[in-house]
Amino acid sequence: MAESPDEVYERVLAEEKGKGSSPPVAEARAKAARHRARKGLPTDPAEAAKAEAAAKPAAEQAPAPAGDHEAKAEEPAETTEEKPQEAPSEEKPAAAAVAKASPAQAAPAQAEGAPRGRGAAARAARSAAGGQIAPERMQRLLAVVKPEAIQRVEREPIDRVNTWPHLMAAEAVALLAVTVFLMLFSAFINAPFREMANINQTPNPSKAPWYFLGLQELLRYFHPQVAGVLIPQWLIVGFFATPYIDRNPSNKPHERKLAIVMFTIYLLFFAVLTIVGSLFRGPGFNWIYPWQIPIVRIFEF
Amino acid sequence: MATKAPEKKAPEKKTGFPKPGEILGEQWDKFREAQLWKSIFRPGSIFRKGHQDSPKSRAYVVMNNVLYHLHPVKVKRHGIRLSYTLCLGGLSFFLFIFLTITGIFLMFFYRPSTEVVYADMTALHTQVAFGQLVRNLHRWGAHLMTVTVFLHMARVFYTGAYKPPREFNWIVGVILLLVTVLLAFSGYLLPWDQLAIWAVTVGTQFALESPIVGREAYFVFVGGGQIGATTLIRWYTLHVLFLPFIIVAFMAVHFWRVRKDGGISGPL
Numbered sequence: 001m002a003e004s005p006d007e008v009y010e011r012v013l014a015e016e017k018g019k020g021s022s023p024p025v026a027e028a029r030a031k032a033a034r035h036r037a038r039k040g041l042p043t044d045p046a047e048a049a050k051a052e053a054a055a056k057p058a059a060e061q062a063p064a065p066a067g068d069h070e071a072k073a074e075e076p077a078e079t080t081e082e083k084p085q086e087a088p089s090e091e092k093p094a095a096a097a098v099a100k101a102s103p104a105q106a107a108p109a110q111a112e113g114a115p116r117g118r119g120a121a122a123r124a125a126r127s128a129a130g131g132q133i134a135p136e137r138m139q140r141l142l143a144v145v146k147p148e149a150i151q152r153v154e155r156e157p158i159d160r161v162n163t164w165p166h167l168m169a170a171e172a173v174a175l176l177a178v179t180v181f182l183m184l185f186s187a188f189i190n191a192p193f194r195e196m197a198n199i200n201q202t203p204n205p206s207k208a209p210w211y212f213l214g215l216q217e218l219l220r221y222f223h224p225q226v227a228g229v230l231i232p233q234w235l236i237v238g239f240f241a242t243p244y245i246d247r248n249p250s251n252k253p254h255e256r257k258l259a260i261v262m263f264t265i266y267l268l269f270f271a272v273l274t275i276v277g278s279l280f281r282g283p284g285f286n287w288i289y290p291w292q293i294p295i296v297r298i299f300e301f
Numbered sequence: 302m303a304t305k306a307p308e309k310k311a312p313e314k315k316t317g318f319p320k321p322g323e324i325l326g327e328q329w330d331k332f333r334e335a336q337l338w339k340s341i342f343r344p345g346s347i348f349r350k351g352h353q354d355s356p357k358s359r360a361y362v363v364m365n366n367v368l369y370h371l372h373p374v375k376v377k378r379h380g381i382r383l384s385y386t387l388c389l390g391g392l393s394f395f396l397f398i399f400l401t402i403t404g405i406f407l408m409f410f411y412r413p414s415t416e417v418v419y420a421d422m423t424a425l426h427t428q429v430a431f432g433q434l435v436r437n438l439h440r441w442g443a444h445l446m447t448v449t450v451f452l453h454m455a456r457v458f459y460t461g462a463y464k465p466p467r468e469f470n471w472i473v474g475v476i477l478l479l480v481t482v483l484l485a486f487s488g489y490l491l492p493w494d495q496l497a498i499w500a501v502t503v504g505t506q507f508a509l510e511s512p513i514v515g516r517e518a519y520f521v522f523v524g525g526g527q528i529g530a531t532t533l534i535r536w537y538t539l540h541v542l543f544l545p546f547i548i549v550a551f552m553a554v555h556f557w558r559v560r561k562d563g564g565i566s567g568p569l
Contacts, residue, residue: 160375164362167372167381174388175395182399182445186437193426196419197498199527208503209489211447211482216503228510239475242458243468251461252569263458300496301444 009034192300204283210301213277214270220285371556373564380565385460389453393481394552396446403439404541411491413537415530418493443485450481462566470558473551480548487540490533498528501536 003011012033016026036042161167194203208216218227238245248256278301282288290298332338333350342348345361352358360374379385410425410432412418425432454474457463463471490501505528508519524531559565 159378161378161381162356162359162363163372163374163376164359164369167376168369170381170383171388171391174383174392178392178395178445179399182438182442185441186434189437189441190433191437191440191492192494192496193422193492194494194496197415197493197495199498199502199529201495203495203499206499206503209486209500210444211485212504212507215507224506224510225512228507229512229515232507236475236479239454239478240472243463243465243471246464249464251464251566253459256461259461260459263455267455 003037005034005037008037189299194300205281205285207277207281207285210274210278213281214273216285217273217277217281373560377565377568379568385567386565387452387456389449389456393446393449393453394556396442396449397548397552400439400442400446401545403435403442406435407439408541413491413534415493415533418491418533422492422494443488447481447485450478454478457566460566460569464566467558467562467566470555470562473555473558477548477551477555480544480551484540484544484548487536487544490528490536491540493533501532502528 009030013026013030016029017023021029207213215227215232218231221227222231246256246259248259250256253260279290279293280287282292330350333348339349343361343365345358345365346352347362363369363372363374407425410429411421425436457471457474486501486504489504490497505519505523508522509515511518520526522532522535524535
């Protein structure tokens with residue numbers, strides 16, 4: 001044990017090369033040995049395995065047979081894999097199937113602490129060979145999986161379709177239809193344009209943009225403070241608070257009749273006000289019928 | 302297979318010159334295998350050579366396109382029924398892009414100064430190629446967007462899509478509705494004709510009625526006692542820069558939350 005970690009590295013590297021190991025494997029084993037030396041652990045892999053086995057309860061000492069594989073694989077901690085080739089042969093297919101990488105390939109990557117997605121292979125192989133706890137865990141965070149995704153396997157799978165082409169085709173059609181509609185509408189009906197703005201010459205009637213005409217219509221019935229401030233204010237507050245007022249968890253129409261009726265009343269109320277304000281109000285904001293509006297004024301909104 | 306393979310591999314010995322179409326086809330195929338082409342069209346693209354329609358390539362189409370990536374790879378089957386969403390949210394987003402493009406076109410010909418603005422508008426109608434058409438598109442598109450955003454809200458209400466876990470996205474949606482109306486309203490003044498100035502005069506009277514902050518708010522937004530040159534430049538800046546900035550920020554949150562809250566709501 002008088003060797004320094006770097007000397008251990010050189011020695012193991014030379015030994016491995018003497019045994020005819022390929023350069024990456026030799027290097028990985030040398031690095032693993034150096035790491036163990038730094039930790040003050042036995043540098044020889046066989047000794048290390050024995051030391052670890054002694055520290056564990058007897059039940060876990062046995063070399064993992066294939067059937068025990070899952071239980072062993074659940075042990076936390078990454079490992080510095082030293083002798084993947086010595087893993088029992090029945091382990092190899094399992095590990096390879098999990099990570100699509102043979103233990104031999106996984107070894108150098110794990111030894112260097114490289115964050116590769118081969119942890120499963122290394123863990124499976126380690127459970128057989130008896131492994132070591134690495135000093136740090138460098139991992140990629142691929143996903144945070146919610147517990148129910150794993151545990152509630154009995155949950156009904158939702159019927160899903162590919163966004164491409166099923167949804168995107170429908171969207172493309174909708175998009176083109178709206179473009180065609182707008183192009184045709186714009187080709188035949190010009191945007192309104194009157195004489196130049198003159199703040200001293202009030203046109204009759206003076207109307208707000210159509211989306212405020214419901215409120216302007218309300219002004220005829222209520223005090224300006226009510227129609228212009230209180231009602232719009234409460235509408236906005238009501239909209240914001242909707243999810244917190246409506247505590248009914250169902251989204252089935254027949255289970256939320258009150259909400260639907262109330263919202264429909266609101267919609268109809270404001271639709272009527274806006275239509276009346278837009279089409280049934282002439283000079284002085286007095287009642288007229290749409291056919292009394294000059295034809296050039298119809299699309300002035 | 303084994304019997305067929307040799308037949309395929311043995312190319313016919315060509316005699317004479319190849320036809321121009323063959324050369325073009327070969328070059329086209331070569332070009333589609335080149336690094337340049339492959340770097341532009343990522344895996345799954347239908348423009349790639351050897352594209353095959355498979356579940357994997359369908360997934361790649363969505364994953365490998367920045368715009369399509371707004372969507373998940375798969376959606377609930379009921380969500381693609383037209384009768385569930387009426388496409389209203391998507392159309393609102395599309396109209397926003399449409400209005401941005403037409404609006405940028407209009408900005409080339411518009412100076413927000415009361416001395417020249419009316420002349421600019423007249424010139425837009427009479428001298429600029431497609432000026433009148435693009436202005437029409439912008440105006441009617443804006444009205445349509447106000448309608449689609451409002452109807453989208455109604456749809457979300459009727460399908461109960463504001464319920465947990467989507468409460469916050471409903472709030473973001475209400476903000477988007479308000480900003481949409483503000484965008485429409487601020488754009489209403491910009492033509493600077495009698496319709497514009499008086500509609501805005503009537504509209505801003507509502508602010509005057511508000512208690513406490515009413516007069517101050519009116520002063521800030523109108524830039525004085527009555528609508529004039531200061532109002533125009535303020536509303537122009539709000540319309541072309543400030544409000545679009547706000548709405549894009551909230552749209553980003555809105556779309557992101559749709560995904561995070563579990564995609565489309567339902568089924569009913």
